[in-house]
Amino acid sequence: MADGTPTAPAPYLVVADRMRASIADGTWPPGYRLPSRSVLGAEFGSVGENVVRRAQELLIDEGLLEGKAGSGTYVRAPRERHTLLRTPPADSNGRRVAPFGFTGTWEADSTAKVPAPVAIADRLGVRTGAPCVRTTYEFLARHRPVMISTSWEPMAVTGGTEIVLPEGGPLAGRGVVARMAHIGITVDLVKETPRPVQIMPEQAHLLGVLAGSRATLIERTHYDTSGRAVETADLLIPADEWDITYEIPLSISRAPGS
Numbered sequence: 001m002a003d004g005t006p007t008a009p010a011p012y013l014v015v016a017d018r019m020r021a022s023i024a025d026g027t028w029p030p031g032y033r034l035p036s037r038s039v040l041g042a043e044f045g046s047v048g049e050n051v052v053r054r055a056q057e058l059l060i061d062e063g064l065l066e067g068k069a070g071s072g073t074y075v076r077a078p079r080e081r082h083t084l085l086r087t088p089p090a091d092s093n094g095r096r097v098a099p100f101g102f103t104g105t106w107e108a109d110s111t112a113k114v115p116a117p118v119a120i121a122d123r124l125g126v127r128t129g130a131p132c133v134r135t136t137y138e139f140l141a142r143h144r145p146v147m148i149s150t151s152w153e154p155m156a157v158t159g160g161t162e163i164v165l166p167e168g169g170p171l172a173g174r175g176v177v178a179r180m181a182h183i184g185i186t187v188d189l190v191k192e193t194p195r196p197v198q199i200m201p202e203q204a205h206l207l208g209v210l211a212g213s214r215a216t217l218i219e220r221t222h223y224d225t226s227g228r229a230v231e232t233a234d235l236l237i238p239a240d241e242w243d244i245t246y247e248i249p250l251s252i253s254r255a256p257g258s
Contacts, residue, residue, distance in 0.1 A: 012054035015044045019055055023064055023075055030077035034065070060210060063240060079241050082146075086192065086218075087247040097137065097166070097173055099235065101245070104141035108167045110134070113155065120152050123221055123232040131155040135166050138206070145207050146241060151233040158183070176222045176231045185230060189223040194244065199236070207238060214239035 022028040034040065034056070037049040044052070056073055059065040066076040085101040098106055115129040124132070137149040151166065153176075162169040163179045171179045177187045197217045204211040216239055221232040237244065 011047050011051045015047060015051055015055035016058045018044055019059055028075045030075050032075045034073045082242055084237060084242045084244050086244060097175055098139060102139055104139060106137050106139045108135055108137050110165045110167055120232060124154055124229045126154050133164060147237045149233055149235045151231060153231045157230050180230055186225050187222050187230060188225050191221050193219040203236060209238050216244055
């Protein structure tokens, strides 16, 4: 305020602080079902239900609470974290679809002759609207999606070949490098651009996470020896579950005479 008097925090922030304290000291353990808003309002100093609701929404956004439709609000159990290795082993030779470090299964759905959107066309170096095969992947652990990916391949590259559908033909389920090698194309470069994003509502529903929660989006593109892009993909990786690790080999030069 202009006279220097500190402004009192909003009531919902005070309630949110008390809720955090109850979670931190174990009074509310993981899986605990919160009492009704009217009961909490009385417990936190006769505040209104709207104040409690705003406090709960704040803690849901922070990942401390989760709402279950028709059931109530619960203290969210910490999710098990996994490491996703973005540098494949030297002997991998592109033999797998699943990212390295992922040990579950996956489901895929391919659609041919999908016009390339502007951003995808730019990444692939083709005209906007050029026909592509679009494949969506759901990577599953304990029968639930934990990351999703959308891959695009120009039909100018794979059309009319037996690898046109990534999950069909003799190399079904193999990685881009191995599939392209099958039709005489050598892939020798992969570029990745990771960036932080917020998960959209439709993605959140699929992944079982909160809309607006943090994720890493990796834009990945495979190139052949001529510099032509033969595939590009967006991998969406929830930040609450995955640590993304890059291993960078270093060549060590020895000093003269050593």
